[in-house]
Amino acid sequence: xxxxxxxxxxxxxxxxxxxxxxxxxxxxxxxxxxxxxxxxxxxxxxxxxxxxxxxxxxxxxxxxxxxxxxxxxxxxxxxxxxxxxxxxxxxxxxxxxxxxxxxxxxxxxxxxxxxxxxxxxxxxxxxxxxxxxxxxxxxxxxxxxxxxxx
Numbered sequence: 001x002x003x004x005x006x007x008x009x010x011x012x013x014x015x016x017x018x019x020x021x022x023x024x025x026x027x028x029x030x031x032x033x034x035x036x037x038x039x040x041x042x043x044x045x046x047x048x049x050x051x052x053x054x055x056x057x058x059x060x061x062x063x064x065x066x067x068x069x070x071x072x073x074x075x076x077x078x079x080x081x082x083x084x085x086x087x088x089x090x091x092x093x094x095x096x097x098x099x100x101x102x103x104x105x106x107x108x109x110x111x112x113x114x115x116x117x118x119x120x121x122x123x124x125x126x127x128x129x130x131x132x133x134x135x136x137x138x139x140x141x142x143x144x145x146x147x148x149x150x
Contacts, residue, residue: 081119
């Protein structure tokens with residue numbers, strides 16, 4: 001073994017990507033592969049999100065309209081026909097609370113619940129929820145059930 005045939009251990013040296021900006025003799029000096037002039041050749045350059053090379057960006061070309069209420073409350077809706085089907089299958093009792101609907105995965109744990117009036121209901125049940133539509137409330141009370149707003 002001599003100095004001229006020494007080699008590092010297998011896998012100990014990683015060959016990195018091309019080494020740039022180390023003088024003209026390396027072949028990658030001078031502009032260091034950045035080209036001549038312009039923002040991209042400067043240090044500290046970062047492209048702004050949505051920048052389209054000076055063309056008017058999409059988010060500024062598209063017209064804006066309407067109003068978004070920041071205080072809007074989103075309700076998870078449960079229809080009467082779904083409640084009736086679950087009641088017939090024995091999955092819901094005559095006393096239905098929000099926790100029962102969460103347990104049956106009809107609504108999420110943090111959702112506000114609104115009972116909607118689609119479908120028919122024949123069972124006399126007591127339901128407590130955050131809101132009821134007028135049609136749902138009248139349909140439940142017509143068959144002898146009760147509604148309670150929580």
